[in-house]
Amino acid sequence: MALLEIKNLHARVAAPGGKDILKGVNLTxxxxxxxxxxxxxxxxxxxxxxxLAGREAYEVTEGSVTYxxxxxxxxxxxxxxxxxxxxxxxxxxxxxxxxxxxxxxxxVNASRKHHNLPELDAVQFIKLIKxxxxxxxxxxxxxxxxxxxxxxxxxKKRNEIFQMAVCNxxxxxxxETDSGLDIDALKIVSHGANSLRTPERAILLVTHxxxxxxxxxxxxxxxxxxxxxxxxxxxxxxxELEERGYDWVxxxxxxxx
Amino acid sequence: xTQLAADRIIHPTFVPHLAKEPALGxxxxxxxxxxxxxxxxxxxxxxxxxxxxxxxTNVDAIARTRYSPAESSHNAQAIEAAMRFxxxxxxxxxxxxxxxxxxxxxxxxxxxxxxxxVAPVAESFHRPEVQANLARHADVQLNPFVAMNxxxxxxxxxxxxxxxxxxxxxxxxxxxxxxxDQPTMTHPRVLVVAEENAQATIVxxxxxxxxxxxxxxxxxxxxxxxxxxxxxHSRIDHCKMQQELHTANHIASMNVHLGHDARFVSHSINTGxxxxxxxxxxxxxxxxxxxxxxxxxxxxGSRHCDNHTLLDHxxxxxxxxxxxxxxxxxKSTGVFKGKILVRKDSQKTDSKQTSKVLLxxxxxxxxxxxxxxxxxxxxxxxHGSTTGPVxxxxxxxxxxxxxxxxxARHLMTYAFAADITRRIKVAPVRARIENFxxxxxxxxxxxxxxxxxxxxxxxxxx
Numbered sequence: 001m002a003l004l005e006i007k008n009l010h011a012r013v014a015a016p017g018g019k020d021i022l023k024g025v026n027l028t029x030x031x032x033x034x035x036x037x038x039x040x041x042x043x044x045x046x047x048x049x050x051x052l053a054g055r056e057a058y059e060v061t062e063g064s065v066t067y068x069x070x071x072x073x074x075x076x077x078x079x080x081x082x083x084x085x086x087x088x089x090x091x092x093x094x095x096x097x098x099x100x101x102x103x104x105x106x107x108v109n110a111s112r113k114h115h116n117l118p119e120l121d122a123v124q125f126i127k128l129i130k131x132x133x134x135x136x137x138x139x140x141x142x143x144x145x146x147x148x149x150x151x152x153x154x155x156k157k158r159n160e161i162f163q164m165a166v167c168n169x170x171x172x173x174x175x176e177t178d179s180g181l182d183i184d185a186l187k188i189v190s191h192g193a194n195s196l197r198t199p200e201r202a203i204l205l206v207t208h209x210x211x212x213x214x215x216x217x218x219x220x221x222x223x224x225x226x227x228x229x230x231x232x233x234x235x236x237x238x239x240e241l242e243e244r245g246y247d248w249v250x251x252x253x254x255x256x257x
Numbered sequence: 258x259t260q261l262a263a264d265r266i267i268h269p270t271f272v273p274h275l276a277k278e279p280a281l282g283x284x285x286x287x288x289x290x291x292x293x294x295x296x297x298x299x300x301x302x303x304x305x306x307x308x309x310x311x312x313x314t315n316v317d318a319i320a321r322t323r324y325s326p327a328e329s330s331h332n333a334q335a336i337e338a339a340m341r342f343x344x345x346x347x348x349x350x351x352x353x354x355x356x357x358x359x360x361x362x363x364x365x366x367x368x369x370x371x372x373x374x375v376a377p378v379a380e381s382f383h384r385p386e387v388q389a390n391l392a393r394h395a396d397v398q399l400n401p402f403v404a405m406n407x408x409x410x411x412x413x414x415x416x417x418x419x420x421x422x423x424x425x426x427x428x429x430x431x432x433x434x435x436x437x438d439q440p441t442m443t444h445p446r447v448l449v450v451a452e453e454n455a456q457a458t459i460v461x462x463x464x465x466x467x468x469x470x471x472x473x474x475x476x477x478x479x480x481x482x483x484x485x486x487x488x489x490h491s492r493i494d495h496c497k498m499q500q501e502l503h504t505a506n507h508i509a510s511m512n513v514h515l516g517h518d519a520r521f522v523s524h525s526i527n528t529g530x531x532x533x534x535x536x537x538x539x540x541x542x543x544x545x546x547x548x549x550x551x552x553x554x555x556x557x558g559s560r561h562c563d564n565h566t567l568l569d570h571x572x573x574x575x576x577x578x579x580x581x582x583x584x585x586x587x588k589s590t591g592v593f594k595g596k597i598l599v600r601k602d603s604q605k606t607d608s609k610q611t612s613k614v615l616l617x618x619x620x621x622x623x624x625x626x627x628x629x630x631x632x633x634x635x636x637x638x639x640h641g642s643t644t645g646p647v648x649x650x651x652x653x654x655x656x657x658x659x660x661x662x663x664x665a666r667h668l669m670t671y672a673f674a675a676d677i678t679r680r681i682k683v684a685p686v687r688a689r690i691e692n693f694x695x696x697x698x699x700x701x702x703x704x705x706x707x708x709x710x711x712x713x714x715x716x717x718x719x
Binding site: 077 | 648649653654655657658660661662668669672673675
């Protein structure tokens with residue numbers, strides 16, 4: 001059974017007269033796989049990752065999403081997180097007044113409680129995060145800081161991958177994690193993401209550029225245009241897109257429609 | 258005449274009430290002071306919403322109520338209240354007032370440094386410093402409630418800090434009201450005189466204890482006035498906790514006078530009361546005086562809280578900082594008016610005012626009004642005001658990590674308030690706010706402000 005099965009997914013902005021963004025997405029992801037979705041700005045690729053994470057700013061109007069045998073669209077954002085879906089945000093949110101360690105401990109324990117596991121105490125939690133902080137080369141002082149407050153763009157992205165490593169997801173959604181990263185940060189972040197590459201897990205990367213895919217090599221590359229996946233290939237498709245742009249895919253699609 | 262009577266409501270029971278006040282010894286200056294203040298109140302009556310300063314706060318319900326003076330008590334209920342609201346060993350000195358009356362059985366004077374006086378004001382009228390300072394800073398002409406309090410002065414606290422004195426722990430003044438089946442009122446009065454280079458931490462708590470099985474309407478009025486007079490280089494850290502019953506009206510004025518290089522830090526925490534009005538006025542009268550006014554208001558139901566503050570920069574080179582935060586749930590209402598007055602010669606004034614409001618319901622309402630009046634030309638004055646609901650982007654971020662919707666909203670609210678509470682140095686005050694919020698918002702008990710991060714701008718260092 002596939003880990004994630006998206007069938008004919010339609011979604012629009014949840015507001016009166018909201019714009020249609022996803023117009024029939026079909027995608028199947030198995031455990032152990034890394035998928036990349038590429039596309040121009042406004043193609044709907046970030047919306048797809050947010051819809052999968054349960055963001056209520058979007059309304060699903062048609063189609064289905066099955067995750068690990070469950071109807072994903074029936075679950076709230078927090079239930080999806082506890083079931084193992086993790087969204088690394090394109091624009092991580094600053095939350096003044098809430099420290100990263102308090103927040104992460106609450107998150108980890110919410111998930112453990114959901115799975116009838118004993119909650120981690122302070123000592124066990126510190127042990128868990130120390131290991132992940134080393135992985136992402138993070139300064140320990142960072143845990144006492146308010147979530148993302150005053151962080152640089154690169155620090156915020158690194159924080160997302162750090163949280164991802166701590167939360168130990170089954171399906172990791174990485175939404176343009178590479179944007180705004182310099183090459184060193186990109187290497188650290190990719191190393192963190194690659195460490196999560198196991199036969200039990202799957203990763204869905206949303207990206208604009210091929211560069212990230214040099215570091216996290218995908219099994220499948222999908223091209224999204226106007227709310228639909230129009231072409232699927234292997235990592236060579238990403239290279240071709242980098243070289244030739246998206247226009248040729250658009251033309252090819254126009255011919256087949 | 259009839260027109261005047263309609264405009265200026267003075268309840269007929271008011272004047273006979275005065276006659277019942279106990280004699281306060283033979284002090285002609287005090288008799289004079291009270292008579293003048295009372296005459297002023299009789300002239301003005303209670304304020305109405307036609308007056309600019311009372312535009313958003315309607316005290317008609319107070320004006321219409323027949324309050325009688327509250328009786329002293331030290332029964333089991335009083336003892337329990339004193340235990341519950343008291344700081345125990347965490348206070349150096351704790352003076353307890355039940356229904357406005359000093360209750361020595363429940364108070365503890367502690368070990369005060371030589372020359373430091375913490376005493377009932379009723380036993381202090383013979384002191385020249387009291388005569389010299391009482392009612393010199395809280396102006397009976399400006400506020401009818403101050404006039405009423407002054408006209409009825411009978412009990413409260415006098416604190417005298419001699420030169421260089423620095424008591425080692427907080428001085429806690431606890432005013433507990435235990436209402437009966439008749440509406441009652443109290444008029445607590447506090448006077449603090451700090452001599453040169455003295456310093457102290459002073460906490461005023463105003464709390465209500467429900468009358469329990471014996472019944473009682475729960476209706477009462479606390480009308481408090483505090484005056485703080487600081488000589489050069491002195492420092493006062495002041496906290497006020499307003500935890501009145503939700504059936505009570507709480508009106509308070511605090512006036513502070515700062516000499517040069519004196520520093521005053523105030524935290525005003527309001528969680529109780531049906532109707533609350535706090536006026537805080539600070540005169541920065543000497544150069545390099547420094548004032549911080551912070552406030553936290555947590556209201557729900559249909560309760561109302563109004564904070565009027567005035568920072569009067571009457572000397573050059575003075576900084577002042579002000580941060581008020583309101584959390585308004587249900588149909589509660591808040592008012593913040595922050596006036597900064599910079600007089601003509603007060604050059605190099607550096608004043609920053611911020612008001613932040615979190616609205617937890619569509620029906621809650623806030624009126625926030627900065628008022629800058631600047632007559633000097635070389636000053637830095639900033640003010641900012643934000644009002645809005647919990648940020649849904651932030652809530653989604655927390656939920657996307659597995660934190661439940663309600664918990665995420667509570668956490669955001671808690672963090673919003675913690676921005677004030679973490680600045681407070683008095684541990685029992687912080688603990689009370691945490692407990693209140695935990696109960697109000699059903700927060701996990703292990704959530705403590707110390708666990709919450711954030712930058713430390715404006716945090717006062719010891």
